Amino acid sequence: AQSVSQHNHHVILSEAASLELGCNYSYGGTVNLFWYVQYPGQHLQLLLKYFSGDPLVKGIKGFEAEFIKSKFSFNLRKPSVQWSDTAEYFCAAYNTDKLIFGTGTRLQVFP
Amino acid sequence: DVKVTQSSRYLVKRTGEKVFLECVQDMDHENMFWYRQDPGLGLRLIYFSYDVKMKEKGDIPEGYSVSREKKERFSLILESASTNQTSMYLCASTTGGGNEQFFGPGTRLTVL
Numbered sequence: 317a318q319s320v321s322q323h324n325h326h327v328i329l330s331e332a333a334s335l336e337l338g339c340n341y342s343y344g345g346t347v348n349l350f351w352y353v354q355y356p357g358q359h360l361q362l363l364l365k366y367f368s369g370d371p372l373v374k375g376i377k378g379f380e381a382e383f384i385k386s387k388f389s390f391n392l393r394k395p396s397v398q399w400s401d402t403a404e405y406f407c408a409a410y411n412t413d414k415l416i417f418g419t420g421t422r423l424q425v426f427p
Numbered sequence: 428d429v430k431v432t433q434s435s436r437y438l439v440k441r442t443g444e445k446v447f448l449e450c451v452q453d454m455d456h457e458n459m460f461w462y463r464q465d466p467g468l469g470l471r472l473i474y475f476s477y478d479v480k481m482k483e484k485g486d487i488p489e490g491y492s493v494s495r496e497k498k499e500r501f502s503l504i505l506e507s508a509s510t511n512q513t514s515m516y517l518c519a520s521t522t523g524g525g526n527e528q529f530f531g532p533g534t535r536l537t538v539l
Contacts, residue, residue, distance in 0.1 A: 322469075325467070348525035348526075350527070352530075358532075359431075359517075359530045359531060359532045359533060360470075360517065360519075360530040361530070362527050365527060367525070406469060406470065408470075410524075410525035411525075413483075414460075414472055414475065414485065415460075415472070415525075415528060417462075417469040417470040417471075418469055419467060419468055419469040420467075420469045
């Protein structure tokens with residue numbers, strides 16, 4: 317079955333630390349990839365997406381992600397996190413007819 | 428701006444009750460989705476719809492049904508609520524295919 321794996325379930329960082337959240341998907345072929353974020357008490361919103369072209373995509377709030385086809389990965393990065401980045405992050409992949417979500421990574425950033 | 432609204436933010440029901448969760452989107456999107464979100468499990472797809480009166484089962488459809496009588500409205504129905512259906516329910520819509528999905532604020536349902 318198709319699946320998306322996020323290996324980091326809970327990440328705790330201090331402000332200004334660098335962030336990398338892992339995401340791997342299980343199927344080959346054409347795939348659209350997404351990172352969504354859910355801030356406390358808010359609805360899920362799109363951080364960034366990859367459909368084709370440049371494998372390094374930039375999103376909102378200084379986030380970026382790199383698509384590495386050979387590794388089936390789409391890791392999320394930010395060079396310097398802020399307290400306001402505290403949220404839950406979901407990786408998702410679209411193939412055929414629906415989005416498959418990972419289990420999410422809870423990020424806590426302390427001042 | 429796309430707006431997806433859900434009828435309630437919080438809902439408390441009793442076991443065996445019939446529960447209706449409503450979702451409305453205002454951007455004429457063809458596709459609409461219902462997910463449930465549980466800690467450690469991420470989002471799991473319950474049902475989706477590509478068009479009015481059409482529905483497709485997602486990954487966890489058991490115990491749920493849906494209705495789409497109008498393009499902008501997609502309802503999730505729990506025929507006989509059970510405690511294991513206590514969860515956060517999210518509605519989403521999209522123009523189609525693999526495009527970005529837009530999410531509503533969610534309904535936190537508690538079944539006692």
